[in-house]
Amino acid sequence: MVAPALVDGVALGSFEWLEHVVETTTxxxxxxxxxxxxxLIAFALPGVSEVVLAAPLDLGLSQAGRLALIIVVSGLGKAVGSVFAFHIGQEAKESGPVIGFLRRSRFDVVEWSENKTLQLARKWGYVGMALALSVPFFPDTLSIYAFAVLEEDYVKFALATFAGSVGRLLVTLFLVGSTVAAL
Structure with a gap:
């Protein structure tokens, strides 16, 4: 567990300090x-990725250029992280004890993936994965791992994650609109 960090005299627990760094970096x-x-959000961190849109980067670009660059860099980061998750998922699906542990865990990841994600993956494949990852404010680490157990192609997996990440940030911009654009 990560020790709480102090930011402006306020203790930030777990991974909140990392979100704070993203929100304040220039x-x-x-x-x-x-x-x-x-x-990290793709395979290890709890939380959502939309926080990157709040980064006050001063890059000498127009607002649209700054947001486009943030979206592409975030999508690339999540795609690379998803390859790690994909590898872990490939190993896990061959490990009976891992699946057993997941079934006994507080949140039955296997059952959830079978009910929701599996339906999307079977019907739509990698397009379904990209669509699932386009849902804002839902922790996508769970979806990435659920798809990682079901799929087999690293490149298509990374491309679907990139597309879903970009889609998620674009949907967020559409939903939040001028609030984010004013940053």
Whole structure:
């Protein structure tokens, strides 16, 4: 577990400090932070990826250019992170004890994936994965792992994750609109 960090005298627990860094970073180094955050959100961090849209990067670009760059960098980070999750999922589906542990866990990830994600994957394949990942404010780590157990192609998996990540941020911009665009 990560120790709480102090930001402006306020203790931030677990991974809130990382979200705070993303939300307050400026300049070109902020793109690296966005990439790392998106990479980690794909396979390890709880939470949502939309926070990257709030990064106040001062890059000398127009607002649209800044948002486009953030979206592409975040999508690339999540695609690379999803390849790690994909590899872990491939190993897990061959491990009886891992599946047993998941079935006994507090949240039955296997049952959830069989009920919702499996239906999407069977019907729509990688397009279904991209659509599932386009849903804003839903932790996508769970969807990535659920699809990782079902699919077999690393490149298509990464491309679907990239498309879903970009779609998610675009949907968020559409829903939130001028609030995010004013940042």
């Amino acid at each position: 300049g070109w180094a902020g793109l690296a932070i966005i990439f790392v955050y998106s990479f």
